[in-house]
Amino acid sequence: MRNLLEFLVRYYHWMLFVLLEVVSAILLFRNNIYHGSVWFSSANAVVGYVYEKGAEVAAFFSLVDINKQLTQRNFFLERKVNQLSRLYAEATADTTAAERIELDLLVKYKPIAAKVISNSLHSADNLITIDKGRSHGVDANMGVACGTGVVGVVCVASDHYSVVMPVVNSRSRISCTIRNRGYFGYLTWQGGDTRIAYLEDIPRHATFEKGDWVETNGYSSIFPQGILVGKILDVSNSRDGLSYRMKIQLSTDFGKLRDVCVISDMELVESGRLMQIARDSLNNKN
Numbered sequence: 001m002r003n004l005l006e007f008l009v010r011y012y013h014w015m016l017f018v019l020l021e022v023v024s025a026i027l028l029f030r031n032n033i034y035h036g037s038v039w040f041s042s043a044n045a046v047v048g049y050v051y052e053k054g055a056e057v058a059a060f061f062s063l064v065d066i067n068k069q070l071t072q073r074n075f076f077l078e079r080k081v082n083q084l085s086r087l088y089a090e091a092t093a094d095t096t097a098a099e100r101i102e103l104d105l106l107v108k109y110k111p112i113a114a115k116v117i118s119n120s121l122h123s124a125d126n127l128i129t130i131d132k133g134r135s136h137g138v139d140a141n142m143g144v145a146c147g148t149g150v151v152g153v154v155c156v157a158s159d160h161y162s163v164v165m166p167v168v169n170s171r172s173r174i175s176c177t178i179r180n181r182g183y184f185g186y187l188t189w190q191g192g193d194t195r196i197a198y199l200e201d202i203p204r205h206a207t208f209e210k211g212d213w214v215e216t217n218g219y220s221s222i223f224p225q226g227i228l229v230g231k232i233l234d235v236s237n238s239r240d241g242l243s244y245r246m247k248i249q250l251s252t253d254f255g256k257l258r259d260v261c262v263i264s265d266m267e268l269v270e271s272g273r274l275m276q277i278a279r280d281s282l283n284n285k286n
Helices: 002-010 012-031 033-040 045-060 063-092 097-108 266-285
Strands: 109-119 128-130 143-146 149-157 162-166 174-178 184-188 196-203 213-216 228-237 243-250 259-265
Touching (some): 184 243, 196 228
Parallel strands (some): 149 228
Antiparallel strands (some): 109 259, 143 149, 149 162, 174 184, 228 243
8 A cells, every 4th residue: 555655646647648639539529529520530541441441341231222222223313314304305406405514513523433441320429430531532522422413521531431411410510402393492401310301491372292213402512503402301390480491311321321422512622723833833833
């Protein structure tokens, strides 16, 4: 007992220093979402590598379901493109116009395939880590989608990994519209069930039906128009009674999420590159 007391007295300052360091780190990462996401969310290579290997094992057992989802989604998209091309051709008597419009959309946005290597579902501030970063063309504020719909937005990117703020994050806000209706609002998640979100601020004069599909409206540079979000399950009044609040069943199953695409806006990337060149040129002159 005496030896223990002597040891504690002799190394008291060192033990106090270590204790204060641990407490400071806990307070920093718990109360600062940005630092916590950068350090703990695996944008660093070491933790990212461990996550990646674990995700490869899990992905092997989910390939059947994923392939089924992608096959169904591709079939739906092919039917939609064929129907739109036929209707446009009949209306304009121009069989190449629809193809030109489709090609313009494909040129503007470049999809970057990525795999999910870490995915949290039980927090108010869920985050997803993917195996692509700046060296692959991924950067912050790029949209992320999968074969069944919207996933989220990249919030942090390192050279080889990126962290995505998914739709099922309490801080997420994505502008959406009701398909073929023209009314738009913003999508939020209130916690709890990761298959349910809410579309806020739909005007009172809007006409719609339960079961209508909700999709991105293309009013920002993050998502193009028409990416599926989910369908309307129920409708209620907002808290102030001035608009509708819609309960949405999300089309993306975040519990089975493995393969995603980062959506790169080529025009925005090009304009950003030109701005950087201009800044570098001005700095060199100075």
